[in-house]
Amino acid sequence: MxxxxxxxxxxxxxxxxxxAREDMRQALKARARASGRARRAQRFALIGVAAFVGASAVPLADGEAPDTQSLVIAGLIVVLLFVLQPWLMARQFHKIASRNxxxxxxxxxxxxxxxxxxxxxxxxxxxxxxxxxxxxxxxxxxxxxxxxxxxxxxxxxxxxxxxxxxxxxxxxxxxxxx
Missing domain, CATH: 2.30.29.30 (Pleckstrin-homology domain (PH domain)/Phosphotyrosine-binding domain (PTB))
Structure with a gap:
């Protein structure tokens, strides 16, 4: 067309x-910037990531190896909340909108x-x-x-x-x- x-x-x-899926991704990103609730959720997630990174860094101060499990969990949180979740939401919104x-x-x-x-x-x-x-x-x-x-x-x-x-x-x- x-x-x-x-x-x-x-x-x-x-x-x-x-x-297009990219339209939905950009729209949801703009909505997240405008929504107080979404901004608070992102801040909370970042605090969680910082806590896991901090927990893995504490052993470094004592000269020990860092807690790799905490680093892996922090990485997974970042990927899930900031990469996978927006992609999945845009995909779902696009699927619904494109039906019409x-x-x-x-x-x-x-x-x-x-x-x-x-x-x-x-x-x-x-x-x-x-x-x-x-x-x-x-x-x-x-x-x-x-x-x-x-x-x-x-x-x-x-x-x-x-x-x-x-x-x-x-x-x-x-x-x-x-």
């Missing part, structure tokens, strides 16, 4: 796209409409008061403290480079960039 956009400057930007085939979106002064074979949803700007820009997407985020909802708008769904700028301008006009 060809991806393209039509733009009327200052009024609306239309998008057509297939959701091609997406079309419309962003205008009233909000955002996203449609696919499964239906459509219309968000006014109050429902998504924030957005984050990633290298490949714009991610609209809900205003609750856990950022429970997100809407992904891939930049590749916009045909002309100027239309990406028009979309950014529309978003900046109505909601706050994080």
């Amino acid at each position: 060809e991806e393209h956009a039509e733009t009327t400057v200052g009024e609306c930007v239309e998008l057509e796209y297939q959701v 085939g091609a997406y079309s979106g419309r962003v205008d002064d009233f909000g955002v409409t996203v449609s696919n074979t499964g239906g459509s949803s219309r968000l006014n700007w109050l429902a998504a008061p924030h957005y984050a820009e990633t290298p490949d997407t714009f991610v609209l985020l809900s205003g609750d403290k856990n950022v429970s909802c997100l809407t992904v708008l891939p930049k590749r769904g916009v045909r002309e480079a100027g239309s990406v700028d028009d979309l950014r301008t529309l978003l900046d006009r109505h909601i706050r960039r994080l």
